[in-house]
Amino acid sequence: MIRKTIIKELKEIFRDGRFQFSALLVLLLITVAVAIGINQYKNTNEQYKASQSTERNIWDNQGEKNPHSAAHFGNYVFKPKNALALLDQGVDKYEGVSIFLEAHSRNEAQYSAAGDQTGLSRFGELTPEFILLFVMPLLIIIIGYNSFTKEKEGGTDVLLKSQGISNLKLTIAKLIAVYIPVFIICGILFLVAGIILSFLKDYGAFNWARLFSLYVVYLLYYLVFTQIVLLISAITKRSGISLVSALSFWIISCFIAPKTASNIAELNYPYPTKQTFLSQLNQAKKGGLNGHNPWSKESKALEAKLLKEHNVSHVSELPFNFSGYIMQKGEEHEAEVYFKEYSKLKQQFSNQANTYKALAFISPFLPARFLSMGIAGTDYESHMAFAEAAEAYRIKTQKFLNDNNMNNSKYGERGYRADADFWKTLPNFTYTPVGLSTVINHQKTNMFLLIFWVILSAILLFTSTKKI
Amino acid sequence: MIVTTDLTKKYGDFTALNNLNLNIKQGEIYCLLGANGAGKSTTINLLLNFIQPSSGTALINNIDVTKQPLETKKYLAYIPENLMLYPTLSALENLDYFSGIAGKVLTKSEMEVFLQEAGLQQDAFNKKIKAFSKGMRQKVGIAIALAKDAKLLLLDEPTSGLDPKASNEFGMLLKKLKQKGVAILMATHDIFRAKEIATHIGIMRHGVIQHQFVADQLSLSELEKHYLETMNY
Numbered sequence: 001m002i003r004k005t006i007i008k009e010l011k012e013i014f015r016d017g018r019f020q021f022s023a024l025l026v027l028l029l030i031t032v033a034v035a036i037g038i039n040q041y042k043n044t045n046e047q048y049k050a051s052q053s054t055e056r057n058i059w060d061n062q063g064e065k066n067p068h069s070a071a072h073f074g075n076y077v078f079k080p081k082n083a084l085a086l087l088d089q090g091v092d093k094y095e096g097v098s099i100f101l102e103a104h105s106r107n108e109a110q111y112s113a114a115g116d117q118t119g120l121s122r123f124g125e126l127t128p129e130f131i132l133l134f135v136m137p138l139l140i141i142i143i144g145y146n147s148f149t150k151e152k153e154g155g156t157d158v159l160l161k162s163q164g165i166s167n168l169k170l171t172i173a174k175l176i177a178v179y180i181p182v183f184i185i186c187g188i189l190f191l192v193a194g195i196i197l198s199f200l201k202d203y204g205a206f207n208w209a210r211l212f213s214l215y216v217v218y219l220l221y222y223l224v225f226t227q228i229v230l231l232i233s234a235i236t237k238r239s240g241i242s243l244v245s246a247l248s249f250w251i252i253s254c255f256i257a258p259k260t261a262s263n264i265a266e267l268n269y270p271y272p273t274k275q276t277f278l279s280q281l282n283q284a285k286k287g288g289l290n291g292h293n294p295w296s297k298e299s300k301a302l303e304a305k306l307l308k309e310h311n312v313s314h315v316s317e318l319p320f321n322f323s324g325y326i327m328q329k330g331e332e333h334e335a336e337v338y339f340k341e342y343s344k345l346k347q348q349f350s351n352q353a354n355t356y357k358a359l360a361f362i363s364p365f366l367p368a369r370f371l372s373m374g375i376a377g378t379d380y381e382s383h384m385a386f387a388e389a390a391e392a393y394r395i396k397t398q399k400f401l402n403d404n405n406m407n408n409s410k411y412g413e414r415g416y417r418a419d420a421d422f423w424k425t426l427p428n429f430t431y432t433p434v435g436l437s438t439v440i441n442h443q444k445t446n447m448f449l450l451i452f453w454v455i456l457s458a459i460l461l462f463t464s465t466k467k468i
Numbered sequence: 469m470i471v472t473t474d475l476t477k478k479y480g481d482f483t484a485l486n487n488l489n490l491n492i493k494q495g496e497i498y499c500l501l502g503a504n505g506a507g508k509s510t511t512i513n514l515l516l517n518f519i520q521p522s523s524g525t526a527l528i529n530n531i532d533v534t535k536q537p538l539e540t541k542k543y544l545a546y547i548p549e550n551l552m553l554y555p556t557l558s559a560l561e562n563l564d565y566f567s568g569i570a571g572k573v574l575t576k577s578e579m580e581v582f583l584q585e586a587g588l589q590q591d592a593f594n595k596k597i598k599a600f601s602k603g604m605r606q607k608v609g610i611a612i613a614l615a616k617d618a619k620l621l622l623l624d625e626p627t628s629g630l631d632p633k634a635s636n637e638f639g640m641l642l643k644k645l646k647q648k649g650v651a652i653l654m655a656t657h658d659i660f661r662a663k664e665i666a667t668h669i670g671i672m673r674h675g676v677i678q679h680q681f682v683a684d685q686l687s688l689s690e691l692e693k694h695y696l697e698t699m700n701y
Contacts, residue, residue, distance in 0.1 A: 004568035008557065015556040155552030159612070162516055162622075163570045164541025 001165060002173045009177030012150075013143055022142050023181065026135055030189050033128045037086045038196060044081045044097075045200075051098070052078050060424045064417040067401035068327060074102035075397070077390045077429045079109065082377035083197050083206030084214060087190075088129040090378025099387065101394040103331065103401075106338040109387060128189070132218055133369060134254055136182060137225045141246045144178040144229040146239040148465075153239060171465040175230060182222050190215045210436050214375045220450050221368040225250075227457035234465045257363030265355040269348050281341050288333040294326055302329060316411040324406025331398045338391065346384065360449040364457075367449040374443045377433045381442065389431045400426055469494055469543075469620045469651035470515065475524035477510050477675075484510040486675040487524065490653075492668070494619070497642060497652040499662035499683075501695055502672035508655035509549075510675070512624050515653070516546060529619060542570075545613035549625040551605050555598035559583060559608050562597060567615040574615060586611035587637050602629035610638065621645065623654040627661065639665045659695060663688045671698045 013019050055076045062070060078098045085092055096109025151157040160170070190211060197206045229246045236242040272280070289298045303315060303322070315322035353370075360366040373379035409416035440447065470492040477485040485507045492498045500508045513519045515526050517537040526533045528540040553562045563579050574582075583593055588607040597605065606629050613621060621642075627635040635658075642652060642665050656662055662669055663683060670677040671694060678698045681691070 001569045001571070004565055008554070008561070008565040011561065012554060012556050154555070155550065156554060158518070158548055159546070159551065159553070159566060159609070160569070161518065162541060162544070162546035163566050163612075163616070164538050165569045166538055 001169050002176070005165075005170060005173030006177045006180075009147070009174055010180060013177065013181065018142055019181070022139055023185065026131065026139055026185060029126065029131050029135065030128065030185075033126050033131055034086070034189070034193065034196070036126065037089075037128060038200075041081060041083075041086050042200070048078050048080060048097075051076070056428070059426070061420075062423055063420045066416055067324075067404045067418050067422075068103065070418070070423065071103035071398055071401045074100055076100055077393060077431075079383075079386050080431065080433075082382070082433060083200075084210055084376035085378050086128070086197060087132070087193055087211075087214060088372045088376035088378055089127055090129075090373035090376055091380050091383065092378045095380075095383045099390045101390065101397060103398055104334055106335075106342070106391055106394065109383070109390075128193070129372060132186070132189075133221075133365065133372070136186065136218075136222060137250055137254065139185070140178065140182055140222060140225045141229050141243070141250060143181060144174075144226060145233055145243045145246050147174045147178055147230055148233040149236060149239040149242045152237060167465050167467070168462065171230070171234070171462060175226060175461070178230065179223065179226050182226070183219065186215065186218055186222065190218075207436070210375060210377075213436060213440070214372060217368060217371045217375060217450070220454055221364060224364040224450070224453045224457050227454070227461045231457065231461040231464055234461070253363035253365045257359070258365060258369065261356050261359040261363075261366060264359065265352040268355060269351040271345065271348055277341070277345070281337065284337045284341065285334055288337065289326070289330045292327075292330070294323075299326060302326065318411070320406045321409045321413070322411050324402050324404075324409065328399060328402035328406065331395070331402060335391075335395050335398075342391075349380065349384070357445050357449065360446070360453075364450065364453040367446040367453070371443050371446045371450060374439050374446070375436070377439070382433060385434055386431055390429070393429045397426060469529055470498075470653055471527040471530075472511075472515075473525050473527075475511070475514060475526055476522045477507075477514060477519065478522040483675050485514065488675075488677065490670075490677075492620075492651045492653055494649040494651050495646055496667045497646055497654065497665055498668045498670065499666035500653070500655045500670050500672055500677075501657070501659060501662060502655075503699060506672040507675035508672055509624055512546075512622050512653065512655060515622055516544075543619045544622055545616040545618035545620075546622045547606070547609045547613055547624065547626040549628050550602065551609035553597045553600075553605055553608060556596060558594045558596055559588060559600070559604075559611075560593050562608055563611055563615060566612045570616050572615055572617070579611075579615065582611040582615045583608070585614060585641065587634050603631060603634060606630055607634070610641070614641075618650070620651040621653070623652065623656075625656055626654065627656070627658060635661065659692055660688065663691050671695055673698055 055078070059075045062073060065073070076098050079096075081092075093113045096112050098111055099109045100107045146153075151160060194208060194211045197211070198208075228249060232245045232249070233239075233242045236245060289302065290296060293299060294303070303326075306318065306322070306325070307313065307315065310318055312318060318325075356366050356370065370379065374381065404418050404422065405416065408418070434442075470490060472488050472490045475485060475488040475490075476483070488507075488511060490498070490511075500511065502508050510519070514521050515528065515533060517533045517540070520534065529543045531540050533540045554565070557565065560576065560579055560583070563583065564574065567574055567579075580593060584590070586607045586609075588604060588611065592600070592604060597608070600608070606626065610626070627638055630638060639661055642654075646652065646665075646667070654662075654666075666683040669681045669683050669691065671679045679694055681694075686694075
């Protein structure tokens with residue numbers, strides 16, 4: 001009974017002009033979006049490779065130089081493009097792709113893609129995630145809105161019932177039939193993306209498990225939509241009303257809910273403005289050690305402590321260069337200040353994230369959106385992980401440079417220069433994005449929320465179709 | 469096969485069916501005559517459990533239709549007055565689906581036999597229903613009922629939309645089914661057809677069977693006279 005009904009429903013769906021047209025359109029959009037994505041990905045990857053080697057070359061060949069001058073000369077690190085950004089760009093576009101590392105200050109990532117684009121880009125782009133998150137649910141609506149109402153309007157429900165079909169089996173069959181086209185289109189998209197990504201050179205962090213997890217997330221998201229569209233079709237009497245109701249649900253959950261959620265999050269847990277943040281940072285830095293100011297209260301206190309420890313009367317008698325030492329200590333203090341201030345930002349971010357989770361009951365879109373970005377490695381958390389890795393590397397680099405100064409020059413010596421070969425001994429910056437299991441662990445709540453939506457919509461659908 | 473006991477259906481103050489007692493056995497064709505709104509369709513809808521009785525019971529093959537609605541459907545086939553099918557599917561596909569959900573697995577040639585028996589022209593078998601006339605749809609409906617191989621038929625003005633020849637063929641078909649022991653309840657306006665094929669005839673008015681006859685105990689003109697008298701009360 002279920003198999004027969006699925007076959008019959010699919011015949012009807014595939015013979016429906018609206019479905020043929022919209023499925024074709026979706027496939028076309030996906031092809032274009034993926035083609036654009038691959039192109040972008042290739043470009044970015046090439047730029048990334050080129051910049052990375054150029055930058056390292058510049059650093060390695062700075063010649064004889066004072067290490068602290070080199071610290072101010074600085075170096076750049078570059079964010080690798082995640083392979084699954086091909087399917088979901090997440091916030092990548094709005095985040096910078098490289099960070100300038102220098103002495104004394106932690107810099108923000110610069111050169112975001114959005115910064116190079118016109119204002120039009122704010123209205124969204126044709127990207128695979130746009131199709132996956134917004135257009136596919138629309139396709140589900142087009143396929144399923146009249147699934148039950150067409151039986152009522154066409155009068156076929158009478159014969160159906162008299163033939164003794166059980167409502168449960170009918171509903172299961174309709175659910176599967178509406179789901180199959182979406183399942184297939186989405187499957188093709190992911191399979192093609194996977195094949196392309198595994199054939200691309202330097203595909204970095206791509207693995208099939210991640211892609212498959214992303215696929216599962218979208219399948220769950222579509223299951224929620226399919227069940228809700230069928231629920232609406234079952235409880236309304238006319239196809240027109242069903243269509244309008246389903247579209248309303250789509251607009252609310254995909255457009256209104258996310259905007260509302262972000263407004264509420266911003267209202268309750270606002271980020272400080274850049275000015276406030278910087279002035280707080282400067283205030284905090286002032287109160288501590290500064291490597292460039294050996295006459296401050298803090299420097300003097302550190303000096304006295306050091307002299308006592310080594311049992312000497314003047315800093316020039318220390319077994320190392322005090323200037324280098326104090327520079328490093330100053331650097332450590334500043335790093336600590338940065339860590340503290342950025343932790344506050346991070347706290348605010350996680351407060352906002354919790355607000356989104358709390359509001360996920362009004363929209364299955366929210367957990368799906370965050371899961372998708374998280375698994376693709378393009379969410380803000382992934383960006384923070386990169387920024388933190390860069391900061392850790394900056395701290396290490398500063399220590400590497402200050403230690404050289406401290407151990408190879410004398411106190412008061414002017415014009416000390418490290419060897420031209422010294423720079424090459426600085427280890428390369430390496431950054432590996434967080435693994436899948438860590439991501440899933442972080443995204444537990446969103447996973448749970450999405451599954452909650454699947455169960456809730458299933459219960460609603462099957463209880464409401466008991467009597468039709 | 470069909471037993472109703474004091475079956476009553478009320479809509480507010482209006483009584484659509486009042487204490488109906490029917491007992492239709494295997495091999496009997498019971499024709500319900502009556503004007504529009506007499507309660508014929510209400511009776512059939514109650515037997516199909518499409519609507520709930522206000523009081524009384526209806527049994528099909530000794531099973532209460534309100535308690536085990538799905539179970540009773542196994543034994544019956546139903547042809548409504550205006551039979552609707554899936555417009556984008558062909559006659560064969562519709563037949564395949566509707567008999568499929570009733571648990572019948574039929575080969576293509578078996579299905580063609582049923583369509584032929586129902587009087588549908590060969591060249592329409594693979595055409596989509598949306599191009600069908602009402603009469604053609606009705607014939608597919610008859611084929612669906614035949615394919616179900618049911619023990620009883622509930623027919624709600626099944627010949628409406630059929631041309632006289634098709635209507636006659638349908639009558640012959642019902643007689644054949646009667647021979648096989650199928651119990652048939654048919655609501656109709658067609659006195660002539662009723663007299664020809666029925667074993668029993670009931671004339672209904674205001675939700676009550678006013679007169680009941682054994683069909684071969686009266687002539688067509690007597691039947692017509694009774695009918696008109698009942699209607700002119």
